[in-house]
Amino acid sequence: MLHTVGDGPIPMALEALAFAKPNKKYPTYNLIQKVWNKCKYVQQADGYTDYSPLWHNDTYTELAKLQIGGGWKSHGVTHIKHVFRHGRLRPLADLRVEYGLPSSMLFQYMQLQHAVRAQSRSSEWHLSPTPVFSLLGDAVSSKGFISECYAILLQYFLGQHPVMVREKWEKDVGQLDGEQWEEIFQGVSSCSLNVAQRLTQLYIIFRVYYTPRRLQLMGMQTDDVCTRCKRVHGDLIHLLWRCPKLHKYWSEVMSTVNSVFGVSMPVDPRVCLLGVLEEHVEEVYTREAVQRALFQARKLIMIHWKSETPPTLREWIDRMGE
Template identity: 25%
Template structure:
């Protein structure tokens, strides 16, 4: 994604960018608003793999309805295959040479600028007025934002096109992707509640998630604790569904359980229960605490705030 930001940013000067932009006569920046056009080139052998890579990632993001629709603002009228007048009238090529490139450049507050403004800024002639009407009609029908995104990936590309690339680009892109995925861990809480036959309120769940983050300075143990919390490991129950074999759902410790899920494997199994009793007893003795041997406290990490 950072490559796309570099393509759009006119202040970015790099040899790799010169090489990328030299492969086709049509500017790569103008492709970013047309997912069908991108798909066509991803499937062909006309461009090298290091250009296909970023385009493929962008194409997957564009599959979201809102993103695909709003990203059309990145198109250039002269190269817009859906804008028929540009395909029949070479005058739009001259517009491009005068500086009328992408749609975002000639809009303000989601509206196409007036003909007078374009005439003053780009030295258009009176005979261009009809072409302007054609462009305005097409813009209002097919390009105009359905809903403006103030903090999404498209905003980053538009700011970069204006010569204002974000600082810490990778972090900003990552944050946008995570937000658009609408990641939510509530479904994990629900699974624990169902298996353990308990109720975990929102405050407790937040405390559990925070405990995992702050429980150790070791990245290795943080990762392991997080994997336990989010039910990362494959249990006999999960394996039986993969293999379509109910026999494989039995507890691998031969405890007699015929449907061993995460709660059983990590807590309930009669062969591991004594281990947890010893662990909590030792902690209470050494640290002079009085923690109860409870699943949400010992395993999930709902520790007292003090």
């Protein structure tokens, strides 16, 4: 039942939420509405889509004036995709064939045609491209569904923010080629089975954590010194890698990983922080296991983010056994 909600596909139900007013009585309703609108924003779907509702939609001021939705709805014509094709209103003859419209709908069709022209000041209507909408509408199984949605949204996000993220990391860890960046982002899905933990890895990649350096630039604290060593500017690469108090931790973790998995990987930030493993670990299943082990090592640093003491090898081993 993944592809249906009530009598309609999921994207139609979600688009109905997107154009509805928030309801303070139902926080879950509002949360779904916010998430869906954010999904549309990431896809740059800033206008109408194939799944936007035609009727009872206050954003269509001209259509709202008509109040003629009843006759159309009784024949299953409820959303933009039903009456538009490639941004143009479909001929009445086509709609009659597909939806069995009676000849008495001619006048209502003329009203609809006039409202569309008045709304858009043209006979065409710009529709935003929305791959996730199509995926939701066509989905028949939950297997791999979340991963596909995630991949599409990530592709859009990277299309908007690739240069800044790449430049900052390469300044910190050295040059990374296109294949390595592809591995970095593919590794997000294999670093953990837990979606929330995968999000943690994305936060690391996109450098969203509030470091002492960032907090000082924001005017939220007076200094930018590392909370652990108290000596150096606390930027992201320092707190995750360069801090002297982390040297022993990372050396012990990598020594253990190499010993347990029978591999030979360097103590390198590209390996430990970003998961660039393919050139060091050939076997796919071993690589996935190493990804998860190293992610837990990174996760412990995040847990100790504001602590003066670094994580320990014992903590990491215990966490791996959970």
